[in-house]
Amino acid sequence: MQIENFNEGLLGFLDASPTPYHATYNISLMLENAGFIKLYEELSWELEEGKKYFVTRNDSSVVAFTYPKRKDYTIVAAHTDSPTLKVKPNPLIKANGVIQLGVEPYGGLLLSSWFDRDLSLAGKIHYLDSNNVIKEHLVDLKEAIASIPSLAIHLDNKANKDKTINKQTDIVPIIAGGEEFDFDQFLRKCLHNEDVDDIEEVYGYDLSFYDTQKASFVGLNKEFLASARLDNLLSCYIGLISICSIDETKPFMFVASDHEEVGSESAYGADGNFFESVYRRIFPTYENFMQSVRSSFLVSCDNAHAIHPNFPQKHEPSHAPKMNEGVVIKINANQRYTSSSKTISRFLNVASALDIKTQNFVTRSDMGCGSTIGPITSARIGLDAIDVGVPTLAMHSIRELAGTKDSYELYKILTALSY
Secondary structure: OOOOHHHHHHHHHHHHHOOHHHHHHHHHHHHOOOOEOOOOOOOOOOOOEEEEEEEEOOEEEEEEEEOOOOOOEEEEEEEEOOOEEEEEEEEEEEOOEEEEEEEEOOOEOOOOOOOOEEEEEEEEEEEEEOOOOEEEEEEOOOOOEEOOOOOOOOHHHOOOOOOOOOOOOOOOEEEEEOOOOOOOHHHHHHHHHOOOOOOOOEEEEEEEEEEOOOEEEEEEOOEEEEOOHHHHHHHHHHHHHHHHHOOOOOOOEEEOOOOOOOOOOOOOOOOOOOOHHHHHHHHOHHHHHHHHHHHHHHEEOEEOOOOOOHHHHOOOOOOOOOOOOEEEEEOOOOOOOOOOOHHHHHHHHHHHHHHOOEEEEOOOOOOOOOOOOOOHHHHHHOEEEEEOOOOEOOOOOOOEEOOOOOOHHHHHHHHHOOE
């Protein structure tokens, strides 16, 4: 695959995936188109050598794998979720001539970036049909239905100085004018827009707001890519294209988990048992499972902090990655990242053979260090692992920025790791 096709596909994937549910749905479609067979956790598995499989949980996490004779897997792991604003269970607010929906921040949002954007709504709705069957359906309104207006500078003399944002009161989206609004009918309309008409009762939902601005190339030479949810759908796309490009005779896995942004401790997150249970079912005997674990290699892919040209002092000297200048290897002495000298050496050996540059990231010693699913998965399963990522600016903003070269180069390294 050429870099131009790779990046055009990335733009499309980002735009089509406003929630983890949509991301997993799109990943599943692409896997099926690439010849992967869908498995179901509640059914028996009869795996055949030389074939490719995938399985999902909660429609928000997915594990895909080849099934060759060799069992020394290259495992690429990413996460499907991104910081967002989720609609509360009883969200309706009618006051001051407008209709608003109460929201709860999910993950570590950069809240200031959510003001004055054209917002839409997407997610999943559960409902009862006329046959007394509980069903679920993905919804995406696509069009702008909401906004969170800033307070005018005339009314806030600290707007450009010491501005703070109250998560309860300051970020409530406006969705309509007046005082007449039925939220249940609104949910039904969301389903009707998806051609779902047999609705006796709406039971529940998981809905998130998102920015309607499309992903795009930026820069005089289109050297940057700007989009919502680069952290971490960018890595999901890289892992997906990698496993779809791998010959089925090579051992390769792709894991995309939900709930990383809130700690991964869920039935669908990296700290749950989803990936481990799939891995164990591939190797029914503990002996074969452990042989595979100790001969396999986990690559945790999550975005890295590129040096910000306006705030270079926020970076550790000599460890400040630049966009479009190489894949980032993330290192932390306190195991917030799982990279070791051993695993870094293996990664560098492949990158060097491809003549691809890499960069190192170490956070300043006087600042806190974020973490990834790498240490969680490595510790839970027992895998040798490395943390890598694409250098990114404005991480956790409603719109992030990355280079156009780095993702493609990481894709080339990942596919070469499975020799």
